[in-house]
Amino acid sequence: MTIIEQAELERQQRYIGQIGQCMEAYRSETGFSRRYWIHTYGCQLNENDGEKLAGLLGEMGYLEAAGLREADLIILNTCSVREHADDRLFGNLGRLKNLRQEKPDLVIAVCGCMMKQPEHVARISRSFSFVDLVFGPQDIYRLPELLYHRLSDEKKQYLVGDEDTLVEGLPIHRARRFRALCSIMYGCNNFCTYCIVPYTRGRERSRQPGDILRELRELALSGYREVMLLGQNVNSYGQDFEETGGDIRDFSDLLEAAARENFYRIRFMTSHPKDISEKLLKVMAANPVIEPHLHLPLQSGSNRVLGQMNRQYTREQYLATVTRARQLIPNLAFSTDIIVGFPGETEEDFADTLDIMRQVRFASAFTFLYSKRTGTPAAEMPNPVDPAVMHERFDRLTALQDAHSLAYNRQSLGQTVEILVEGVSAKQDQVFSGRTGQNQLVNFTVADPALLPAEARSPDGRIDGSRLEGGLARVRVTDAKTFSLFGVLEAYRP
Ligand code: SF4
Known part of the structure; x- marks a missing residue:
């Protein structure tokens, strides 16, 4: 892991200053400000990255555009997790080509997880040569430098670093007025066989507790009522710390400290079932400011499929966690993620998933049809499930979940x-x-x-x-x- 030093941030700050002067000159000359438009795909971690991009651009003197067509700089902040991410990105880039022809000065950038997959960068270079900037999720802090060089009429700038970086102190322009996102760690070490994240976001690295608590204090003081602590797997927060002498050694400690700040609510996302500890559940039970909601991705109810997915828990362990959590926090709501049609999934495996859903009765669920991610082990697995079978199972699964969601919501009637x-x-x-x-x-x-x-x-x-x-x-x-x-x-x- 590379911690980005203050000297590097100061170097970037100099580019911010130089672009800021150009922006000011443009404003004096034309009476207008340059504007940016950021389109973020995917999860809240990506959304938080988008807020940092907006923060950097704000420091350079850019204002947010009311719409795409009004922008002088467009950034597509990509995600590789969701289905058909590539189709969406390349479809949108195709549409931007016309806009670029109408506005030759328009700067177009693509960043985010997809840029860590060389085949996507190669395709942009080959088929979308009007894209000016390409950078990875760990290179956000270098946006000022890249943009400065592009605006100085240099060639397009492609930079996708290999290092797992940790950066503190970037400016941030928060998208919401009362709910703040706070990334507490980056990357993932779990290597679920269907997931691209460990390859695009790198290994787990936790921010220092002092930096996080300082951010939370500032958020509370500036009027934010709710904070969402974010990580690909928040429960492994702190496992990469070399020194464990401080008061905050793991996610439970961090959550307990966060609960002492002046928020109405604290949420967190995402938890891995194998890492939910008794200590964490007790901290949740003891602090009403931590919302009684646990998003606990199940993915499959079949032990055989869970093994193939490298999820590192069994259905029995998952159910034991749910039972214990409900003992400690009776009003706890569970939500989950489920994948239908993982390679080799049989009708029996699928029946196990429906069975565990009936036992847990999730309040809500994000349900997905399995789709291949190039570069993951599952993409090479034999016995793909027939698409018609997959869709038929998916319909049964969503019908069951909808019935559970409705029943859960009906419990609130009259209350x-x-x-x-x-x-x-x-x-x-x-x-x-x-x-x-x-x-x-x-x-x-x-x-x-x-x-x-x-x-x-x-x-x-x-x-x-x-x-x-x-x-x-x-x-x-x-x-x-x-x-x-x-x-x-x-x-x-x-
Ligand atoms: S825990 Fe598994 S699914 Fe979640 S980000 Fe890590 S590898 Fe992907």
Whole structure:
């Protein structure tokens, strides 16, 4: 692992200063600012990387564009985990070609996990030669240097480093006003046979506890109500520390320290079932500020398939963890990830998955059809499952999960739940939304506007939902659907 030293950050800072001067000159001359547009694919770790890119660009004097067509710099921050990631990236790049022809000064960059796969970089170089910058997820801190050279009319800049880097102190422009993302570690050592992450994000490396707690303190002081601690496998936080003399030696210690900061809620993602400890569950049980929700990817209920996936736990161990967690935290909600159609999956294996779902009754699940990731061991495995069989199993699986999700949500009918308000419902006017500690989406209306602070009410009786964001609402649940609850506001606390 390479810790990026202060001297290197200062070197980048000089590029920031030089680009900033150019931006200022352009603004004086034209009256306009240069603008950027970042499109991030994939998980919250990638989203957090996108916030760092935005932070760096903000320091250089760029403003965020309202849309793609308004941008002078477009960054596609890619993900290689999700299905058909390549199709989406190359489809989008194809569309950008026309935009580049209309705006020859437009700078186009591609970064993120996919750039760690040489075949994708080669394809960009071959077929999308208008792409100016290419860099990997561990090279974000070098964006100022790359951009400076490109803007100085030098050739396009392709840089995908091999080192597993750890960088502190990058500026950040957070996308949300009340929920902050905080990456506590990077990379993964688990090598699940279907997953590309260990090859694109490198080996596990944990940030120092002091750096994380300083970031959390700043977030709490600047008004963030909720923080999500992120890592590919947060439960192995600290396992790479050489010295273990401090108070914070593992994820449980870190979570306990985070719970002492002034947040309404703390979430974390993602946990590996093999690493959930009794200590972690006890810390969750003892600290109500840590949400009673555990995302615990199952992937398969068959011991044979779990072995083929190199998941390093059995169905029995998974079930024992669920049972123990429910003993310690009775209101705990479980969500999961499940892959259907892993190579060689038989009907019997699939029945084991349905069986464990019936035993656990997940509140929600992300379900995926297996798709090959070039470069992973599973991509070379024999006996692919027939696509028609895979789809048929997938339909049965989602039908079962939908029934469980609906039954779970119906338990809240007639009850009052506490939610952190996220804003206005995308679909209906004067309907607001938020999430419970169990991560249920709740839409609600306000029958009595007097329950809200004056600044959220307009004279015509309408409610400004943006004024409610980040507040805690108590909502009586009147309807329950598979993916959401609906209710009426009973109380609100900013
Ligand atoms: S734990 Fe497995 S699935 Fe998760 S990131 Fe690591 S290798 Fe991929």
